[in-house]
Amino acid sequence: MIDENxxxxxxxxxxxxxxEGRLTNxxxxxxxxxxxxxxFLPEETGGNMQPLPEALKIFEEAARADGSFGWLVQIGSGAxxxxxTMEPDEVREHFTARDFYIAGSDRPGGTARKVDDGYIVNGTWPFSSGSDHASLFTATCRIKSGDQDNGKLYAFAFTPDQVTIERDWDAFGMRATGSHTIRVEDAFVPASRRFDVTRPHFYFDDPVYHYPFRAFATxxxxxxxxxxxxxxxxxAREHIESKKDAWGKAGSSRYGHAVEVLEKNEAAFLEARKDFYHSVEKSWKAHVSRTADAADMTDISMQSKIAARAGIRGVQNLYSYFGMDIVMRHHPLNRIYRDLLTASQHALLVDSEGELEGYQRK
Structure with a gap:
């Protein structure tokens, strides 16, 4: 699907x-x-549905091409x-478009006031990846009403004409993702565009939709x-080879040492990658056969963090051997390094509670 050309x-x-901070046309x-x-959309909605393990390999290849490109492919499909969860008529209207893409946020940054046939929504939400080319926006709001929904959280979908994009994405890496803040002011949203991602209705069905969402996203x-x-x-391998003659002058061992560091760290990373996909395949087979349990999903979370950490550790170990050549922002290795460190800051990959240490001792 993503070939070398x-x-x-x-x-x-x-x-x-x-x-430019965005994908080219x-x-x-x-x-x-x-x-x-x-x-992750069924064929009847113009989708290109893939089993989870196959989709993950496509995301990996997309990110191998370029970090921002891969991030947006992953975020776009994840939507x-x-x-x-949305009303079928809304899905048919918005999801079938050739240029379908949802940008948004799950942060509860807005409020929705109940009115006849819908809601008046106000709010501000950061980190809406792909906002420049979104055909639909979604965001989480707290309901303001006098009934049983008062105070509850729901997601709402907005059309582009209802959204103001505040171009404030000035991150260390992943700069082409256009992950800007979005703002909505007094926007009327019909009740059919209110939904709850924690309570899917399965109007359209596929095994991937029944896979636990947190493990799926991680x-x-x-x-x-x-x-x-x-x-x-x-x-890095290409860079080292390009420096072979320069680094080998005057009997220096720099080239050979750099190759050794590369091979050692890449091997550790590839082993963690293999374990990640093994965990994915195992959980998917169990899920499809309806034998998956909580331990399978815990493994997905832990192996995801381990693989990301192995990549970061290996890349940082290598980076320190390359000298001044790659400190400039425009150097490809500099950009890839920044993209990796930025992507790995996502809350789902951060071991904020020290869970990995106990998991790896088992």
């Missing part, structure tokens, strides 16, 4: 995308042609999960980090 095209566009058209934002993000790390190791 396409990877070359995307990588050539990467410096421009980073400068050529790259977007490629995504639309291949249905890469629709990997297909909403197809089972695996998606981990596969993206894995792809970025793979790209770094590949680019």
């Amino acid at each position: 396409m990877i070359e095209m995307i990588r050539k566009a990467a410096p421009c995308m980073e400068r 050529e790259v977007l058209q490629y995504i639309y042609d291949k249905g890469l934002f629709k990997l 297909g999960f909403f197809a089972v 695996a998606n993000i981990a596969s993206t980090a894995i792809g970025v790390a793979r790209h770094f190791f590949e680019a």
Whole structure:
């Protein structure tokens, strides 16, 4: 689905995308042609549905091409999960478009006041990846009403004309994701565009929609980090080879040592990657056969964090051997490094409670 010719095209566009803070039109058209934002949408809605393990490999290859590209492919497809929570007519209207893409946030940054036939919504939500090319926006609000829904959290869908984009994404990495803040002021949203992602209705069905959402989201993000790390190791190998003569002068052992550091750290990373996919395949088979349990999902979370950490550790170990050549922002290794560290800061990959230490001792 993502061949080497396409990877070359995307990588050539990467410096421009980073400068502009968004994907180029050529790259977007490629995504639309291949249905890469629709990997979790059923065919009846114009989708390109994939089993979870296959989709994760596509996300990895996309991120191996370029971090921002891979992030948006993963985020865009992940929004297909909403197809089972929104009203079917709304799904048919919005999800079937060739340029379908949902940008949004699950942070409770808004309020929704109940009125006849819908809600008046106000709010501000940060980190809405892909906001520049979104065909629909979603965000979480707290209900303000005099009935049993007062104070509850629900998600709402907005059309682009209802949304103001505050172009404030100025991050260390993943700069082409356009993960800006979005703002809505006194927008009327019909009741049919209110939904609850914690209570899917399964109007459209597929095994992936029944997979526990937290494990699903964690695996998606981990596969993206894995792809970025793979790209770094590949680019690092090319960089080391380009320096072979210079680093070998006057009997220096720098070249041989750099190769040794690369091979050692890449091997550890690839082992963690293998364990991650083993956990994914195991959980998916158990899920499809309806024998999955909580331990399977815990493994997904832990192996996702372990693989991301192995990638970061290996990349940082290598980075320190390359000297001044790669400190400039425009250098490919600099960009890949920044993308990896940014992607891995997602809350689902951060071991904020020290869970990994206990898990790895088992």
